[in-house]
Amino acid sequence: MTLTGRVALVTGASRGIGRGIALALAAAGAKVGVNYTTAGEAAAQVVGEIVAGGGEALAVPGDVAAAGEVDRLVKQVLERFGRIDILVNNAGITRDNLLLRMKDEEWDRVLEVDLRGAFYCTRAVARQLLKQRWGRIINISSVVGLTGNAGQANYAAAKAGMIGFTRSVARELASRGITANVVCPGYVETDMTGALPPAAKTALLEQIPLGRAGTAGDVAQAVVFLAGPGAEYITGQTICVDGGMTMQ
Numbered sequence: 377m378t379l380t381g382r383v384a385l386v387t388g389a390s391r392g393i394g395r396g397i398a399l400a401l402a403a404a405g406a407k408v409g410v411n412y413t414t415a416g417e418a419a420a421q422v423v424g425e426i427v428a429g430g431g432e433a434l435a436v437p438g439d440v441a442a443a444g445e446v447d448r449l450v451k452q453v454l455e456r457f458g459r460i461d462i463l464v465n466n467a468g469i470t471r472d473n474l475l476l477r478m479k480d481e482e483w484d485r486v487l488e489v490d491l492r493g494a495f496y497c498t499r500a501v502a503r504q505l506l507k508q509r510w511g512r513i514i515n516i517s518s519v520v521g522l523t524g525n526a527g528q529a530n531y532a533a534a535k536a537g538m539i540g541f542t543r544s545v546a547r548e549l550a551s552r553g554i555t556a557n558v559v560c561p562g563y564v565e566t567d568m569t570g571a572l573p574p575a576a577k578t579a580l581l582e583q584i585p586l587g588r589a590g591t592a593g594d595v596a597q598a599v600v601f602l603a604g605p606g607a608e609y610i611t612g613q614t615i616c617v618d619g620g621m622t623m624q
């Protein structure tokens with residue numbers, strides 16, 4: 377229970393990787409704010425699972441791309457738990473299209489949710505972390521932010537942007553005991569990747585040296601490590617949890 381006494385806020389925690397992160401942080405002893413936009417029932421189930429396991433959690437609705445909603449949901453977590461120590465910027469969407477067909481709205485919405493959302497949440501939570509002079513910011517990017525991907529120029533730009541954003545935040549807040557790191561998942565089977573055609577899934581699996589898709593739990597364990605005492609001296613780094621897909 378390395379995170380006993382800590383309070384975490386995980387964005388997009390109703391489903392997929394965010395859900396896995398919320399459950400793993402709670403299993404390590406943290407109280408968890410479970411953010412979502414539309415999947416209220418799923419978020420309530422995550423909270424229920426944490427409470428059934430003897431933990432504490434609160435479902436907090438809000439669109440990370442709307443600054444007012446972010447301020448409100450951060451306030452809700454603070455009112456309930458009195459502090460926030462760990463922020464996991466996980467909420468993300470895709471709107472894939474080839475470059476010449478990509479609509480302004482597809483570009484804008486992915487940048488708004490995946491990148492601007494991380495900025496809004498980090499800005500809102502950083503005020504509290506600075507007061508506490510301790511904090512862990514963990515941003516969920518993607519291997520696509522490192523390698524690029526045909527049909528995902530918007531998503532790759534947002535995810536690469538997240539890495540530069542994290543390094544800047546890490547430098548700016550380091551002197552106050554706050555670290556900021558990036559986790560880049562490879563291919564994880566969730567609703568986001570569920571729509572991929574079977575041939576695309578097979579092609580992805582063939583690129584993974586460890587021979588299987590990742591799980592939300594695989595990503596969550598890296599997040600728990602970065603939030604915990606073992607990662608005290610690590611900041612501004614990018615860790616790929618991808619079965620070796622992008623090793624160099």
Ligand code: NAP
Pocket residue numbers: 387388389390391392393394411412413414415416438439440441466467468469489493516517518519560561562563564565566567568569
């Ligand atoms: P997912 O299954 O589609 O779940 C997305 C989560 O984000 C949901 O909880 C959703 O909440 C929430 N969300 C979406 N828009 C939001 C918004 N505007 N404000 C707040 N929450 C919002 O996706 P996933 O596969 O778990 O992906 C999670 C993160 O990992 C994303 O950042 C993604 O880019 C990254 N990632 C995923 C993979 C992969 O293979 N799956 C690989 C690399 C990186 P609601 O359901 O309530 O809308």
